[in-house]
Each structure stands twice: as C-alpha cells, then as structure tokens.
Amino acid sequence: MYPVILIAALTLLVDQVLPTPLQAPPFECITNGVSEIDVPELKLLESIHNTISDYDTWFEALPGRWPGATFHNGGVNDAVRGNLPPELIPSVLYAPGNTVFHLYQLVNSSDFVIAFYGSPPNSLGVILDPDILVLMDKDTFKIVSVLDFLMYAYDYEETSTDEMQFTYQALKWAEVEDGVLYVSNAHRTYAESSNGSNGYITAIDIQTNEIIWRSQSLVSNSQNFLLLEEVIVSGYGFTDEDDFIYILDRTTGEVIASIPVPSSPDYFFHQAGMIYVNCYNAELVFSLN
Numbered sequence: 001m002y003p004v005i006l007i008a009a010l011t012l013l014v015d016q017v018l019p020t021p022l023q024a025p026p027f028e029c030i031t032n033g034v035s036e037i038d039v040p041e042l043k044l045l046e047s048i049h050n051t052i053s054d055y056d057t058w059f060e061a062l063p064g065r066w067p068g069a070t071f072h073n074g075g076v077n078d079a080v081r082g083n084l085p086p087e088l089i090p091s092v093l094y095a096p097g098n099t100v101f102h103l104y105q106l107v108n109s110s111d112f113v114i115a116f117y118g119s120p121p122n123s124l125g126v127i128l129d130p131d132i133l134v135l136m137d138k139d140t141f142k143i144v145s146v147l148d149f150l151m152y153a154y155d156y157e158e159t160s161t162d163e164m165q166f167t168y169q170a171l172k173w174a175e176v177e178d179g180v181l182y183v184s185n186a187h188r189t190y191a192e193s194s195n196g197s198n199g200y201i202t203a204i205d206i207q208t209n210e211i212i213w214r215s216q217s218l219v220s221n222s223q224n225f226l227l228l229e230e231v232i233v234s235g236y237g238f239t240d241e242d243d244f245i246y247i248l249d250r251t252t253g254e255v256i257a258s259i260p261v262p263s264s265p266d267y268f269f270h271q272a273g274m275i276y277v278n279c280y281n282a283e284l285v286f287s288l289n
Contacts, residue, residue, distance in 0.1 A: 016094045019132055019148035022209060027155035027197045029216040035249040037230050039256050042245065042275065046285040047262070050278075055079045058278045063271045068107045068173075068224065073125035082106070088141035093117055093132070104130040104171075110227075111176045113138055118170070129153070129170045133183065135206070145206065152185045155197035167194045172220070175227040181206050182232065182250070186221035191241060199236050201225065203253060213253030219246040226268045226275065228288075231256070233275060237264025245277065 050058070059066060059079035069082035071091070085091060085103055093101040101117035104127045108114075118130035131153060135145040153168050169185040176182070181204040191198050199221040203212040220234035232250045237243030243264045247257040263280035270276075270288075277284040 016096060017134075017143065017146045019095060019146045020209065021148040022151055022204075024151040025200075025202060025211060025214055027158065027200075027217070028214075029253070030211065030214045031254050032203070032213040032252045035252045035254045035256050037249055037251075037256070040231060040247060041289040042233075042247065042257070042259055043287045043289070044284065045274075045287055046283075048283045050281060050283050054283070055278070058267075058276075058283055062269050062276060063274075064269070066269070067109070068105060070105045071103045072121055072127040074127065086141065089113070089115060089136065093134070093146075101132050102127050107174055107224075108138075109175045109177070111138070111178075112136060112144065113141060114174045114176065116171045116174075129168045131171060133171060133174060133181075135176065135181075147209070149183070149185065152200075152202075155194060158195035158197040159193070163193045167198070169194075169198060169200075172222070173224040175225075176206065177227060179206055180204065180212060182225075182227055184220040184222075184225055184234065188221075190238060191218055201232060201234060201248065201253070203250070215248060215253050216255060219248065219255060222265050223267050226270045228270065233268055233270075233288075235261070235265030235268065235277070237261070237280070239264075243279070 055077045056079045069080055071082050091103045102120055104116040104118045106115050113136040115134040116130040117132040118127040121127050131149045133147045136143055159167050166189040167187040169187045172184040172186050174183040184201045186199045196217055199218045201215040201220045218236050222235035225232055225234035232248040235245050243261050245259040245261055246255050249256050261279055262282040265277050265279050267278040273288055275286040275288050
C-alpha cells in the first residue's frame with residue numbers, strides 16, 4: 001500500500017478520473033423481449049485431453065491473435081500476460097480522495113479499447129477484484145468513459161457476511177459493439193457460496209448506462225466470451241458443478257442453447273466459423289452454423 005502523503009502528492013501532478021458509479025443490478029434474469037433467432041448449431045469436431053499447464057501450447061496454436069492481455073502477477077496463464085501496456089494507456093489511474101486504481105487487463109474490442117482497473121497489487125503483485133471499466137478511443141487511447149462496477153460485486157440478499165471474502169464478483173470480460181457494452185462478472189468459488197448468484201452477463205447502453213438485459217446466473221465465469229453476429233458464446237463451470245457452454249441471444253439476453261463439456265470452459269476463440277475452447281482439462285474445436 002502506498003503512503004497516503006505520496007498518493008496525495010501524485011494526484012496533484014496528474015489528471016484525475018471520476019468514475020461513474022453504476023446502480024446495483026438485479027440479481028435475476030431480465031430479458032429484452034423474446035428471442036426470434038434460429039438456434040445455431042455447435043458441432044463438436046475435436047476433443048483433446050490436456051492439463052491445466054497447457055495454456056502456452058493452446059494459445060500458440062490459435063489461428064489468430066488473442067484480443068486481450070493481463071498486466072499483473074495473478075493466475076497461472078503467462079500466455080496472455082503483457083509486459084507493459086501501450087505507451088498512451090496509463091498503468092495507474094488516480095481519482096479524488098487519494099484513490100488509486102491499477103491496470104488489470106486490456107481488451108481490444110471492435111469499437112473501443114477496454115481497460116479493467118483494480119486496487120493496488122498485494123505483496124505478490126496480484127491485483128485483486130477489478131471493478132473499474134474504462135472505455136478508450138481505439139486510435140488515440142483517449143478515455144471516453146470510466147464506469148464503477150462496485151455494486152455488481154455482491155448479491156447482498158443471497159450472500160452471507162462470512163462468504164463475502166470469497167464471493168466478490170469482479171469484472172471478467174467485456175465487449176462493445178453498436179453502442180452496447182456487454183460485460184461479465186463472476187466470483188472464483190463455489191456457486192453455493194452465493195446461493196447460486198454468480199456468473200452473469202449484462203448488456204448496458206453506453207450512452208445512458210441503463211441495463212438493457214441481464215442474463216440468468218451461472219452462464220459465464222470463463223475468462224472471456226465471444227460476441228458474434230446474433231449470439232454470445234460463454235461458459236460456466238467449477239469443481240463439482242456442471243460444466244456447460246451457453247449460447248445467448250445478444251439482443252434479448254436469453255439462453256437459447258447449452259452444450260455440456262468435459263470440464264470448466266476457460267477461454268474461447270472464434271475464427272472463420274470455428275470456435276476453439278480451452279477447458280480445465282480438454283481442448284475442444286466446434287463448427288458454428
């Protein structure tokens with residue numbers, strides 16, 4: 001933790017940001033109409049056993065570039081760890097009240113660069129519980145919007161005080177397209193610890209910050225999701241819990257298909273009609289019709 005006097009001095013020398021606090025979301029499914037699209041077919045073409053240390057091999061074999069990078073010492077995946085962010089992207093944000101946020105992850109979305117920021121790193125260099133989402137112009141990296149997702153962290157009606165140290169629903173992934181921010185939040189322990197209130201995707205109007213829809217729970221604790229033409233492809237799983245890939249209508253937020261998988265799906269990649277999935281102990285390849 002940085003000395004308060006040092007933080008106060010630094011905030012006088014650099015521009016400060018003022019995060020917009022978002023209202024607490026409903027911790028239940030809120031759809032935007034009824035899905036009218038055809039359910040896409042996800043056909044399994046290949047399934048290979050792997051181990052949790054096979055990340056580098058899987059990422060190197062992908063037929064394209066991964067759209068994100070992390071910038072802290074947490075996790076076991078060095079394949080998506082960045083060394084330094086681009087020059088114009090701040091590693092640290094300063095806010096009023098001597099508040100400091102540190103860069104956690106960058107996502108190269110179709111319409112914006114998206115940055116996640118969290119509290120200062122601990123003694124191991126790990127940034128925990130990112131809850132600040134920053135939208136940046138893709139050409140200039142100028143900050144367009146700073147959103148505070150703190151109220152998305154807990155379903156206070158379903159989570160006991162004893163479990164709160166384990167059930168902080170941090171930002172996991174985000175995409176922006178056509179004026180809509182799609183964002184996933186999840187905690188890293190058993191669903192029963194929050195009485196099943198975990199693993200949501202939310203669609204938010206970036207002009208008004210109003211929620212358009214919010215998915216059912218337990219559809220997305222994977223490291224990312226795919227934003228495709230009409231659907232979102234995500235995954236949920238955990239030890240002793242069911243492991244599934246979910247397909248959501250991206251207009252309504254409804255789950256329109258679910259596909260069981262051997263273990264929890266962690267990473268998704270899409271290229272030329274093929275979906276590549278890295279699970280806890282399996283590598284899967286699907287065709288998407």
